[in-house]
Amino acid sequence: MLEDKLLVLKCKHGDKEAMCRLYEKYKDYLLTLAKGLLGEQATAEDVVHDVFVSFAGLAGQFRLKGSLRAYLATCVSNLARDKIRRRTRQAQVTDSMNPVIQRQDNPAQNLIESEELTRLRQALNQIPYEQRETVILHLKGGMKFREIAGLQGVSLSTIHGRYRYGLDKLRSLMNSEVEK
Template identity: 45%
Template sequence: MDFEDQLLVLTLNRGDKAALHRLYEKYKDSLVTLAGALLMDRSGAQDVVHDVFFSFMQQMAHFRLTGSLKGYLSTCVANHARNCNSSWRRRQAGQSDESDRENDGPVRKVLLDERAQQIAEALDKLPDDQREVVALRIYAGQRFPEIARHQGASVNTVEGRFRYAMAKLRKILHNEVF
């Protein structure tokens, strides 16, 4: 456990909002990156992180840090992103997928360089469970046992998902990145 995180959580439990701001500044970049990797609608990554911190702030009276705060927040972001993806899919069921992708394209091109765009598109082609393992492992830096607990799967299953995902990414990207 990170001593600074423990201290900030204790301070936040006592009502110091500056501690929440410090935690947000400390973890926002990695959490936004994680959310962006998991979301099908990448424009919502910052919203996911804001929602997670808002919920985190609301539960502070009952929160006790027992492990890694970064791991906890990463898991919260992954869960919220999963919920957003489910909502997004339901909305898409009533709309044309092609027209939505065209509307999403210019935003992505402005925000991401060409290579990041290709990787994002390749990640979108992965099944949700594999994309989640890749994002938690690479973007959030979680270890396979943490990811296994989060997904409710065995470590071997998670390692297999990661291995299959990386093989698919290699194939999609023609061995250029992975």
Template identity: 25%
Template sequence: MTDQDTELIEGICRKDKRSFELLYKGYYKKLYILAFQYVRQPEMAEELVNDVFLKLWNDAEQLNIRQSLSSYLSRCVINTALNTIKKENRKAFHQEKFLSGYEESEMENDEAQMLENKLIRLEKALDSLPPQCKKVIMMSKFDKCKQQEIADALNISVKTVKSHLTNGYEKIRVMLSKEQVLFFFLFLLFAVELRLLHLNIVL
């Protein structure tokens, strides 16, 4: 440690503003360049160096520097820069995670709303069918009943069952768009008993 460093440190320990000004003017540029090499942002580098000087002044009475002043200040800047980078990375991670979760949530809500709208249209289309036709379609697609089983259960002919299915699908096709027709058949293929209760259909 040089004599000049010793004098500056002793002056700062006494809270001598002149000593602090000399220290600031003598090392600021070097420390700024060092900080910028780490954070790569001018404003952040400037703020970082000022924080180091401020901490040095606030802790002046507890200073215990045994190395050169240049090495001490450089180490303070590097440590502060690394901590700043960690905080920024952590903040960026949480922001990205939050935004990702928000976007996923928005997408899920939109998809749920679209699904609900399609189900409502499907219910209306089914409700528009004659009761017997509606019952035949539900037994065929939801209960996976064969045409003969439907005919026996409803006491009608297989030909009548086929007629109900053909006419029912045609009416639904007219009422729904192409996209909704695709959804309708997928819905019929994968529907579950819970949905039957929701539709309030008694077979």
């Protein structure tokens, strides 16, 4: 936490090294979150790119309240939601096939990952976005339910419900995959 505060302070004064250190520290964490939310490598990379570029652009006026990690995770989540909305609109306009399971962009990545993780990613893409966001932000993002409730603008009990339903749905999707 203290290290983050110092890095943010240095970024405010235009310190490039501090900015790069922040990127190094959080890039993989944020990419994992973004990919968990969006399911696509390329779009996830764009989100992480946009988060860091906009953070750097506003560094001069930035004031850190709370944890930087949670702040960046919130930025990723907001941008990912925008992308999902845009994607949904685009899908409606083009009247596409509306595929339920998004395929991985990078076949090499698929080979590296265990089969189980690949199935998990596919299952994640099948559950409603709000549930996916709750599960990912809590389990992978380390965010508290209260913080996620604030982010989604819903009550704490709704978040508990989304988390529980999300996990149940993931479990049943993955079990059905196994049974196949």
